Amino acid sequence: MKQNAMSMAIALVLSVSSSVSFAAPAAPQSASQSKFKDIPPFIIERGLIVLDKKPGPKGMTAWVVTSGKGTDPAVMFTSPNGDIAVAGVIWDTKTGKVLSGGYLPDAKTPASDASANKSTTGASEKGIHPAALSINTMRGFLDGKPRPADQLLYVIFDPTCPVCHDLYKRLRPYVANNSISVKWLPVVVLGKTDADRAKSMDSVAAAFNMKNDAAAINALFSDNRPTGGKPDKSIVADLIKNEVFLRSSYKGNAELGQVAVPTAYFFTNAGEPVLLKAGDPAVLKQILQDIKK
Template sequence: MYPNQYSFRRARTLLSVSTFLIGLALSPVSAQDRPPVLKALEAKGVTVVGTFPSAGGLTAWAGYRGQQPIALYATPDGKHLIAGTLLDDRGNDVNQEALKKAVTTPMADAVWGQVEKSHWIADGSSKAPRIVYVLTDPNCPYCNKLWSDARPWINAGKVQLRHIMVGILTPTSAGKAAALLTSKNPAAALADYEQANTAANAKVMAAGRPKPLEDHGIKPMGKIPAAAQAKLDANEQLMQSLQLRATPALIWRDDKGEVQTRTGAPDGALAAAFGPL
């Protein structure tokens, strides 16, 4: 992880690690039906995928919230759900693998869909076989280093890097991010800006004295238009929801289709996200 981090307030715990009971006064339903109590959870942001094979003869429902899988067990009367871990007599989680299998694909698709709808600037060919997203603050020296380190993959047409712009590092970060997003050609503006900073930033990084990037043709917007501010706010909310607390932060899908994230990209680590050259 890179040392210049932007820390969000710790998110409130959404679901207790321990098992808890949710009770509602609803009409009884059979174990084969969809319990109405599930609707209460879905209204609170839990996505319920469906049933999965469960040990112990219970009806098990697979769900998730954010990137957290949740196992739900319906009581026979349909009035309650037990959310938590089902253990055998040796203390082993007997449904862990079944739950993971049930939610992995829909959970990854949902997260990836959110990322795709974020507000980003393309870097590289749209025909590249691999797409990688990166949360980028325009004043972040480590983001500039990543931009530079990514050139072999970008220039070879193997990766399109999509910069999800955020303005969190310094007082001028949001103004620069807005200026880039609202420019006539955002891709060209970002490329020119990053390239103009590369040489000087490499020197201060090598000396161990990283500092915010110079303006180099990007004048921070003093008053950010409402539409641009809404895009920056949405990108920051996405950053929070993915529990990514620093820039740069990479988001990609691996060969199995699962969504992977990584904060920072130390030397030699890009191949995990970008693939082989």
């Protein structure tokens, strides 16, 4: 199968006008955020609370937001005309300088979001591809032993996707013998009705509430998925972030055709990021052969 080189999204970009499968219920503006003018509907519709507004890099606007009391603030950037929203790390491709740092309260240095990787990778970040550090900050489930971010296989999946279930089963012996470790990144993009998608979100939320990642992902791929998760705004926001990454990576690789799950992301020994549709059993052979070890 032909390998598709990927210019992996360093920042997670979403056209506000594009279709998103789900969204958090809209929240009324609080008195604290009513003072900010021109808050994008994209932010308001997701129930995010604006804490601050600042000039961003390259003419963007930086919005310091939170999903509610007790949650850490995050930064979202919007383009000058407001049609693009970015959540993630933004680098200057010429200098390698991080442009998205320094906007959060008490931020001392412009640092990437890579610090969130330590509990997942269990390894130093030195010399790791920036795109690997970026995708590894996305919320998911580690399946297998901890590895550096650029040695993980990342799979975006929907818990109701039969092909995703098949890929999970085919990966079992390779995870068991430590040939590979997978970070499963959930999305909710399938389902005929809103009720179907709400049920999937409930299952993902229940899995996130489990203490053991391996047990959680196994439960999601079982015949009786977990229930009672009651997804909060932060989980909804994380699912949206995963979906944004999925859709934006296909926009940069038109030859792949329609957005699909499961989609696999990995890095080669040469440090090249690769994106593949992972539904074909032959793809797994290619991944096992080419993934960085």
